[in-house]
Amino acid sequence: MIRLFVIVSICFIYVINQPVHAKQIVVCNTCQAHDLGEALRLAHSFDTLLLKGTFKIDSPIIINKPIYIIGEQAVLDAQNKTAIFLIEASHVYLSHLTLQNTGMSYTEDRSAISLMNAQDVHIYHIHFINVYFGIYARRSTDIHIAFNEFYTKSHKENNEFNTGDGIHLWYCKRVDVYQNKIQHQRDGIYLEFTTNSVIRQNVSENNIRYGMHFMFSNHDQYIQNTFSHNGAGVAVMYSSYIEMKGNNFIDNNGPNAYGLLLKEIHDSEILQNKIAYSSTGVFMEECTRINLVHNQFLSNGWAFKLTGSSTSNYISKNDFMHNAFDVALLSDQNNQNVFIQNYWSDYRGYDLNKDGIGDIPFHPMNFFAYVVMKYDISVLLLRSLLESVLNLAESVMPMITPVRLIDPQPLMKPLNK
């Protein structure tokens, strides 16, 4: 043990006594180094560029060596005509910068920071103001994106939305997206073909399309994020082995808006999320082997919709509270989707043996939900006498609603208060 300690100490002393090659270059309008591109060309690998003041950018700044670029109230203004940073090297560190006014372009996916075949890149504390894409990473690995904020004002012009995605990852691996605040972009965070990544504690709100969007991205986690007021909620599509835990999906309203839209997802976990105040809470299409456990569905229009092509999903220990409709199955066959031990605020049963589990099963899909699915306009009759009569008739003699869609052990008390 002592020997190990001595060896470690010697190594440590050796490391800290190494001559320091990397130097710091201050770049500002009145400094010796006043042109950012020039300073970058002259800098050696692992040097630090300290930027001060406002820089007008006329063409993209290409980073092709390991470097630290740190701002002190530095603003890089692209004047609506160009992308800003293009990172083509590994070991790059960017922090404390304001990047603004990239303008938009249809021919390029213009972005404030784009990465191409880069590794070990750190992007911290960047403010993005009126950018088309914020960060666009292609074929890069080990990226850390944290504490960034977006202040883009998107506006609708001639039936077009002139904004791109906040953070777009394409064919990336091991990306850590942590505590960013993204708003008013097209998709807040978009993962395409991106694996082994973690998206945690971000806030993504008021985006035009999705707060977050997954396509063909396997083995990812997203944890404790908040997605609210997004045009169409969050979409997770064509992916497997996704863990979604402790997120808030709130206030996603509209005919095509979903708190969480799942399409062709397999073998994934949806745990401890709060899905509230949305037109449709969770929508599942062609999903298999998903565990939906310990979630809270609160005051949604449709809490949980699933298609007949969704099979072998396990729905347990969730609270379904005060939703207009709890479950809607868009098929008359329930394909091995198990509902067990959930709390349903509409449950009217009793618990004689006091084990906390209702003694009569609960049918989470009522007849009126079926009617509304067929004829949208009949939602006008919600909470009417006719609705009660129809539901009662169907519960006495089930003919239309899927008989096997049933919670045999409904809980008497909600799990979350």
Add this chain to the structure above:
Amino acid sequence: MNNTIVFGISIVALLVACTPRPEPIQYGVDNCDYCRMTIMDKRFGGELVTTKGKVYKFDAIECMDQFYHQSHEKMAIALFIDYSNPGHFIAAKQAYLLQSPQIHSPMGGEKGIAAFSSKDVADSMQKIYGGEIINCPIPIP
């Protein structure tokens, strides 16, 4: 007399209603009828109209292709969005399609497909983006 007029008007209305007619895509509002994504990118997309006049909208040619080959309906009109003239339709039959790894269509994956109205534009884009000019996957009118 009155009845005849009402009858006549109804017949005309019915005929008009059933004529297959394309509809503009409302970006940010309409959903793709295949993948359910909200249609946002004005450079990509397409539309199918059935012989009965039902309109299907798509965010990418890839989706439209899949949908067409899984559908049992008879299509009357097929349109693609012109990549070089975003937001505008061109007839699928007259389009030149370029498939390239440099084109990121919403559903393209490795190689996205873009549609162009003329061969010259498609060729010049091929010089920039690489990839190949492909045949239209949708054999329609």
